[in-house]
Amino acid sequence: MIRPDAPILLEITNLHAQIDDQPILHGVNLTIRAGEIHALMGRNGSGKSTLSKVLAGHPAYTVTEGSVRFEGEDLLALSPEERARRGVFLGFQYPVEIPGVSNLEFLRVATNARRQQLGDDELDTFSFEDLVRERLGVVQMDPAFLDRSVNEGFSGGEKKRNEILQMALLNPRVAILDETDSGLDIDALRIVAGGVCQLAGPNNATLLITHYQRLLEAITPDFVHVMAAGRLLRTGGKELALELEERGYDWVDEELAAPRPASPVEAR
Amino acid sequence: MPTLSPLPPTARAPRGHDWLTALLKATAGPGGAAGSGADPLEAGREGARAALAHAGLPGRNHEAWRFTDPLPLTALAPHLLASPASAAPDQPSPLPAATGSTLRIHLDAPDTHARAAWPDGIERLEGEALRKAVLGSVLTDTGVEQEWAVALNTAIVPRVLALRVCGTVAPCLELVSQAGARGGVLPLRVLLLLEEGASLTLLQVHLAEGPSLTSVVMDIALGRDARLQHGLVARGVDEAALLAVTAVRQAAGSRWSQTSLCSGWGLARQEPVVLQSEGRADTRLRGLHWLEGHQLADTHSRMRFAGPEGSLDQLHKVVAAGESRSVFNGCVQVPRDAQRTHASQLSRGLLLSDRARIDTKPELEIVADDVRCTHGATISRPREEQLFYLRSRGIAAEQASRLLLRGVCEEVSAELPAAAGAWSPLSFLNAASQRP
Ligand SMILES: Nc1ncnc2c1ncn2[C@@H]1O[C@H](COP(=O)(O)OP(=O)(O)OP(=O)(O)O)[C@@H](O)[C@H]1O
Ligand SMILES: [Mg+2]
Numbered sequence: 013m014i015r016p017d018a019p020i021l022l023e024i025t026n027l028h029a030q031i032d033d034q035p036i037l038h039g040v041n042l043t044i045r046a047g048e049i050h051a052l053m054g055r056n057g058s059g060k061s062t063l064s065k066v067l068a069g070h071p072a073y074t075v076t077e078g079s080v081r082f083e084g085e086d087l088l089a090l091s092p093e094e095r096a097r098r099g100v101f102l103g104f105q106y107p108v109e110i111p112g113v114s115n116l117e118f119l120r121v122a123t124n125a126r127r128q129q130l131g132d133d134e135l136d137t138f139s140f141e142d143l144v145r146e147r148l149g150v151v152q153m154d155p156a157f158l159d160r161s162v163n164e165g166f167s168g169g170e171k172k173r174n175e176i177l178q179m180a181l182l183n184p185r186v187a188i189l190d191e192t193d194s195g196l197d198i199d200a201l202r203i204v205a206g207g208v209c210q211l212a213g214p215n216n217a218t219l220l221i222t223h224y225q226r227l228l229e230a231i232t233p234d235f236v237h238v239m240a241a242g243r244l245l246r247t248g249g250k251e252l253a254l255e256l257e258e259r260g261y262d263w264v265d266e267e268l269a270a271p272r273p274a275s276p277v278e279a280r
Numbered sequence: 281m282p283t284l285s286p287l288p289p290t291a292r293a294p295r296g297h298d299w300l301t302a303l304l305k306a307t308a309g310p311g312g313a314a315g316s317g318a319d320p321l322e323a324g325r326e327g328a329r330a331a332l333a334h335a336g337l338p339g340r341n342h343e344a345w346r347f348t349d350p351l352p353l354t355a356l357a358p359h360l361l362a363s364p365a366s367a368a369p370d371q372p373s374p375l376p377a378a379t380g381s382t383l384r385i386h387l388d389a390p391d392t393h394a395r396a397a398w399p400d401g402i403e404r405l406e407g408e409a410l411r412k413a414v415l416g417s418v419l420t421d422t423g424v425e426q427e428w429a430v431a432l433n434t435a436i437v438p439r440v441l442a443l444r445v446c447g448t449v450a451p452c453l454e455l456v457s458q459a460g461a462r463g464g465v466l467p468l469r470v471l472l473l474l475e476e477g478a479s480l481t482l483l484q485v486h487l488a489e490g491p492s493l494t495s496v497v498m499d500i501a502l503g504r505d506a507r508l509q510h511g512l513v514a515r516g517v518d519e520a521a522l523l524a525v526t527a528v529r530q531a532a533g534s535r536w537s538q539t540s541l542c543s544g545w546g547l548a549r550q551e552p553v554v555l556q557s558e559g560r561a562d563t564r565l566r567g568l569h570w571l572e573g574h575q576l577a578d579t580h581s582r583m584r585f586a587g588p589e590g591s592l593d594q595l596h597k598v599v600a601a602g603e604s605r606s607v608f609n610g611c612v613q614v615p616r617d618a619q620r621t622h623a624s625q626l627s628r629g630l631l632l633s634d635r636a637r638i639d640t641k642p643e644l645e646i647v648a649d650d651v652r653c654t655h656g657a658t659i660s661r662p663r664e665e666q667l668f669y670l671r672s673r674g675i676a677a678e679q680a681s682r683l684l685l686r687g688v689c690e691e692v693s694a695e696l697p698a699a700a701g702a703w704s705p706l707s708f709l710n711a712a713s714q715r716p
Contacts (some may be wrong), residue, residue: 068672072664096674108669112687118670121683125674161687162669178673 013214014234018045021083021217022067022186028077029066036062038242039078044186047214051228051253052221054239055261060221061105063239064190068102069095083185096122097129099185103175103192105221110162115174118162119144123181130183147180150207168195176207187211188219193227205230225257240264294336296351302358303465304329307436320410320440321469324425328434331426338428345428347607347639348578352547353521356491360436361388361464373489375456376702382483384454387468387496390439401449401478405442405471413442413471417499418529422555422584429523429551433497438467445472445506448479452699456485459492459520468496474506474534481697483511488520488545498526502534502561510538511696513705516545518573525551530561532587537562539695542577543570543708549578559587559618565594568692570708571604571636578607585618588648592623597692599685600629600636611643614651621651629659630688682709 022044029037036059044050052060066073067080069092080087087095110118123143124134135143148155151173163171172192179187189208193201208231212218220231228236228250236252237244238261245267246252294300308329319325337353338345378384385396398404405413419425425434441455459466474480486494494516502508514522522545528536542548554563569577583592598606606629614621629638642655662684670680686709693705 068668070668070672091677092668092671093674093676093680096672102672104669104672108663108665110666110669110684110687112690113670113683118673118675118683121675121679122670122673125676129674182673 013047015045015047018047018214019083020045020081022087023081024067024078025080026078027063027066027075027080029062029073029075031062031073035076036073036242037066040243042237042244044217044219046217048234049212049218049220049231051233051236052219052239053223053236053253053256054245055264058239059242060239061190062242064102064105064188064219064221067095067188068092068100093125096182097125099126099129099183099216101179101182101184101187103172103179103187103189105190105194107163107166107171107175109164109166111164113162114158115160115162116141116144116158119158119178119181122178126182144177144181147177150180150210151176152203153177169197169200172196172204173200176204180207180211183211185216186219187216188221190221191223192220193222193224201226202230225253228253238264240268294334295339296337296354299354299356299358300332300336303436304333306359319437320414320442321434321438323414324434325437328431332428332431332435335428342428344580344609347605348547348549348576350521350547353493356465356493356521357463359464361459361462361466361492375458378454379699379702381450382452382454382699384456385441387439387441387455387457387470388459388466390441393441399449399451401445401447402453403444403446405444410440410442410471413444413473417471418501418527418555419497419499421529421557422527422553422582424525424527424551424553427525427551429495429525429549430497432523433467433469433495433525436465436467436495438469438495438497440469440471442471443473444475445478445480446475447477449481452481452483452697454483454485454699457487457494457496459488459490459494461490463491465493465495468494470496470498472498472500472508474500474502474508476503476531477505478503479507481509481511481699483513483697483699485512485703486514486516486522486524488516488522490517491519493521493523495523496525498524498528500526500528500536502528502530502536504531505533506531507535508537509697510536511700512538512540512542513696513700513703514540514542514545514548515707516543516548518544518546518575520545521547523549525553527553528563529555529557530563532558532560535562535564537564537695539566539692541568541570541689541693541696541705545575545577547576549580551580551582553582554584554592556583556585556587556590559585559590559621561590563590563592563594565592565596566692566695567595568597568689569599569606570689571598571600571602571606573602573604575602575604576606577604580609580611582611582613583623584613584615585621585623586615587617588619588621590618590621592621592625594623594625595692596625596627597688598627598629598638599632599688600638601632603633603635605636606638608638608640609643610641610655612645612653612655614644614646614648614653616647618648619650621648621653623651623653625655627657629657631659631661685709
């Protein structure tokens with residue numbers, strides 16, 4: 013839902029970032045207002061996950077230039093846990109397996125960290141179980157997954173559902189979902205899309221990283237961005253996703269090759 | 281096996297000579313410090329004392345002690361710790377309350393053993409029965425009688441508890457020792473005979489709070505089809521040392537399952553030695569060493585299959601922080617007769633600091649051809665991706681690493697007998713993640 017007067021949640025300006033001395037992001041600009049759903053598309057390796065991890069505060073990445081403001085504050089100055097508590101949520105493209113750590117306990121500690129930030133009471137084990145069982149319904153996940161170690165031995169689709177479950181519990185302001193739709197069967201895709209729609213509201217926003225039009229049929233994006241060589245090459249409405257589906261990304265090469273007087277950045 | 285072979289002749293006195301001499305002197309005399317008059321280990325004592333006096337402390341030339349120098353022991357007061365019951369000034373910290381489903385025995389207070397309310401199925405051996413049990417002991421069978429840690433224990437007159445177990449014992453037997461703040465040496469010996477078909481849950485707890493050596497030798501015989509679920513929680517301090525030898529002989533159909541958690545000791549050495557005398561028995565070993573500062577932990581395990589179709593499932597874990605040092609040596613012997621043996625040995629180390637060190641050495645001696653024996657050793661560092669995943673969910677870095685470490689430890693601690701919960705076996709985690 014586009015409301016030009018809605019407050020800006022996330023404002024990314026000329027963001028440059030690198031990992032292991034390898035520059036990946038070359039000047040990303042993106043403004044996300046409350047209520048909006050943005051889709052981020054682009055070829056493999058174009059830097060989508062890098063952007064998502066930089067936003068979440070992954071310590072392996074260094075921001076070399078630019079800024080990110082979240083609800084008016086300098087997001088980059090915050091630790092990953094502080095970002096999460098304030099409502100930045102990253103659904104991982106590859107959720108991490110953590111043997112020996114119970115999924116239920118993990119979810120409870122995470123939920124309480126967020127609740128504390130929101131000024132809500134911490135939930136004890138019993139009231140948390142009630143909450144988590146209710147939210148399990150959103151992703152139609154078997155409660156048995158709560159008793160297992162975090163993501164350990166989960167199938168690809170189960171891991172993604174677990175990500176959405178976390179999103180449902182953490183109630184984020186900005187949710188960045190990195191290919192949450194990949195590896196899902198048709199039913200799971202519908203469930204995930206339903207979950208995202210259910211959680212999307214006028215006060216929060218979603219950035220969906222995806223390769224497929226499929227997800228965007230279920231979740232109608234307000235904006236579609238195409239990332240190439242570490243920046244956003246083009247922005248459009250939902251029709252841009254359809255166009256990409258038809259034309260592919262060949263045009264990207266032409267556009268990257270064309271001189272861009274506005275920016276000195278070279279494509280790699 | 282390395283035994284108390286005499287040192288090459290030199291003009292110098294054996295290592296740690298003065299300390300050993302003082303210790304032997306303090307524990308000499310009829311009845312020694314055992315105090316009970318009748319001394320069941322008397323027969324082997326003179327030999328052990330002579331061997332010890334001659335050999336001194338094991339040094340680098342002792343293969344089994346190559347990485348573990350017992351020299352720091354000589355800083356300890358060379359006398360025995362008094363029994364807690366009779367020693368008021370040494371009152372150690374209070375212990376957690378024993379629950380109704382456990383029977384707690386203080387190994388360091390032998391004068392209380394006779395008064396204990398032994399449950400159905402447990403009989404305490406004394407006098408002639410005890411002497412007979414010692415003679416047929418597992419230590420001789422497994423060849424560990426001659427080893428330094430055992431000889432030391434024998435030489436300095438340990439407090440002895442001997443039990444025969446028949447049938448299924450309902451309560452968990454808790455054998456507890458506590459070396460308080462006052463310095464000294466605490467030698468303990470336990471003989472445990474599980475008759476055919478007997479079943480027991482045992483929790484062994486060794487605590488130390490001051491400059492002390494806890495020397496414990498467990499001598500365990502499992503009859504046919506006997507079951508022993510055996511937990512060991514050992515928690516010390518930097519000034520304390522633990523030398524624990526557990527010799528186990530298993531008859532066919534028996535199952536020995538030991539889970540041990542060891543933390544805090546400046547020096548801890550554990551030697552589980554198992555003999556499956558007829559094969560066809562199950563041995564399950566789970567061990568975790570938690571190390572910080574300059575601590576050193578050494579596990580030398582030895583498993584011998586003397587008959588076919590036996591199994592071993594061994595997992596040894598180490599978490600090493602600071603400048604600590606861990607040694608694991610896992611010997612598995614599968615002679616020709618031990619066909620269709622299944623043995624798996626896995627050691628997993630987690631290095632929390634660049635200055636910590638983990639040495640692992642599997643020693644598989646496999647002669648039989650129709651066997652399945654596997655071993656693996658991994659050493660890893662904390663996973664950055666796991667930490668980030670937890671932090672990205674609002675969990676503070678410190679709590680996140682604690683969760684991760686707990687996950688590592690719980691794989692082992694989950695297998696402790698339920699009664700271990702009262703002893704907070706993972707309490708070391710509470711202070712852990714702050715330390716590098
Ligand atoms: N440690 C690293 N050192 C060098 N290059 C790296 C490193 N990590 C990632 N990259 C590179 O950064 C680029 C961007 O990767 P990123 O994961 O952001 O792509 P993506 O757009 O998410 O791709 P996909 O659609 O396949 O998920 C890739 O070319 C990748 O190889
Ligand atoms: Mg990606």
